[in-house]
Structures are given as C-alpha cells and as structure tokens.
Amino acid sequence: MLHQLPTPSDYTVAAIAELFKTNVRAVYKLIEEGQLDSYRVSARGRRVTQAQLDRFRNSGGAANHDT
Secondary structure: OOOOOOEEEEEEEHHOOOOOOOHHHHHHHHHOOOOOOOOOOOOOOOEEEEHHHHHHHOOOHHHOOOO
C-alpha cells in the first residue's frame, strides 16, 4: 500500500485533538465516520492537510469543537 508523505504544514491527529480541545480518540472517530478527511502516512499514522481541515470547518463539522 502506498502512503502519502506528510508536509511540514500537515496536522497529526494529536495536533488536531489539541486544536479542538479534545482527545485523540475523538479525532479518530471523526475520521472513521468520514466527517474529517485524512491520509495515511504509515500503518498506524494519519495526517490532515490544511485543505481537509478547512473543508471540515466549512461543513459545520467544527461547530461542536472549540477552534
């Protein structure tokens, strides 16, 4: 399986959790439910681009999160 290489501006799941003032498990749930797009960088790692984060916010997905 090919994995995308992260750029320095891409967010880790932990960084998104900090941004939303929530926990990593809640961010993974958003990803699993398809509410927040992400890409895989390794078997266990995921990243979120600024564009993906912006789409999530613009869709009202961040309404339940402090951003």
